[in-house]
Amino acid sequence: MPVPDAPVTGAHPDQPAPPERPSRLDPAIVARLRRTPDGLVAAVVRQHDSGEVLMVAWMDDEALHRTLTTGRATYWSRSRREYWVKGATSGHHQYVRSVALDCDGDAVLVSVDQVGAACHTGQRTCFFTELPVIGEVIS
Amino acid sequence: MPVPDAPVTGAHPDQPAPPERPSRLDPAIVARLRRTPDGLVAAVVRQHDSGEVLMVAWMDDEALHRTLTTGRATYWSRSRREYWVKGATSGHHQYVRSVALDCDGDAVLVSVDQVGAACHTGQRTCFFTELPVIGEVIS
Numbered sequence: 446m447p448v449p450d451a452p453v454t455g456a457h458p459d460q461p462a463p464p465e466r467p468s469r470l471d472p473a474i475v476a477r478l479r480r481t482p483d484g485l486v487a488a489v490v491r492q493h494d495s496g497e498v499l500m501v502a503w504m505d506d507e508a509l510h511r512t513l514t515t516g517r518a519t520y521w522s523r524s525r526r527e528y529w530v531k532g533a534t535s536g537h538h539q540y541v542r543s544v545a546l547d548c549d550g551d552a553v554l555v556s557v558d559q560v561g562a563a564c565h566t567g568q569r570t571c572f573f574t575e576l577p578v579i580g581e582v583i584s
Numbered sequence: 585m586p587v588p589d590a591p592v593t594g595a596h597p598d599q600p601a602p603p604e605r606p607s608r609l610d611p612a613i614v615a616r617l618r619r620t621p622d623g624l625v626a627a628v629v630r631q632h633d634s635g636e637v638l639m640v641a642w643m644d645d646e647a648l649h650r651t652l653t654t655g656r657a658t659y660w661s662r663s664r665r666e667y668w669v670k671g672a673t674s675g676h677h678q679y680v681r682s683v684a685l686d687c688d689g690d691a692v693l694v695s696v697d698q699v700g701a702a703c704h705t706g707q708r709t710c711f712f713t714e715l716p717v718i719g720e721v722i723s
Contacts, residue, residue, distance in 0.1 A: 501628060571687040
């Protein structure tokens with residue numbers, strides 16, 4: 446069986462019904478999203494000028510709407526099951542400069558101006574745990 | 585109600601049972617992952633030297649194991665429900681230089697040397713669709 450090289454676009458077998466939470470997101474964008482079974486897309490957050498990848502969080506349709514219309518990065522907390530505005534309690538605001546959707550609609554790339562640390566541990570980026578790559582292939 | 589500023593670590597209310605697909609992933613890493621309801625973590629892929637964010641794909645435990653031990657980026661296709669090795673059919677290989685896990689275990693950052701286009705559309709990056717940010721806040 447050939448191994449596919451790219452995600453297949455179109456209908457997703459696990460695509461759930463539209464999320465139960467009400468959303469004001471532009472229907473043209475709603476139609477392009479391909480969500481996890483719990484109705485979310487991955488939001489990759491990077492510092493707009495350096496390009497550093499800071500964190501990944503999750504957005505439902507309404508969180509994406511709020512991010513696009515308030516200029517403040519807003520996510521859906523999978524554990525607390527509520528919206529959170531980055532920086533609201535920590536002061537580590539994320540001012541949104543641009544948002545891009547990927548080709549198959551399951552992720553957005555959010556370019557921000559990050560105040561202070563992106564990570565709740567106090568580190569600048571959440572990706573500070575290196576995993577061992579033991580089968581490196583040199584290109 | 586206070587708005588949380590960061591994902592909560594620890595037990596995830598939606599955390600599923602370990603994935604049904606067999607995996608050889610190091611149990612120490614298995615224990616750190618927090619997966620979507622369908623057993624996946626988000627894999628953010630960037631070009632190792634320029635830092636450009638190329639794509640987001642999905643990994644189950646075994647896909648992460650294969651990525652770490654073969655040096656070739658390997659994903660789980662949500663639509664086809666099978667593993668795919670990037671470049672196997674297109675020649676657009678991803679040679680893995682490093683992999684980092686994020687603080688709450690739901691995403692990995694994969695730094696690669698990307699041959700050719702990362703996107704199946706032929707574009708270098710999958711994030712070529714800009715969404716309108718109409719509420720920009722200047723920091």
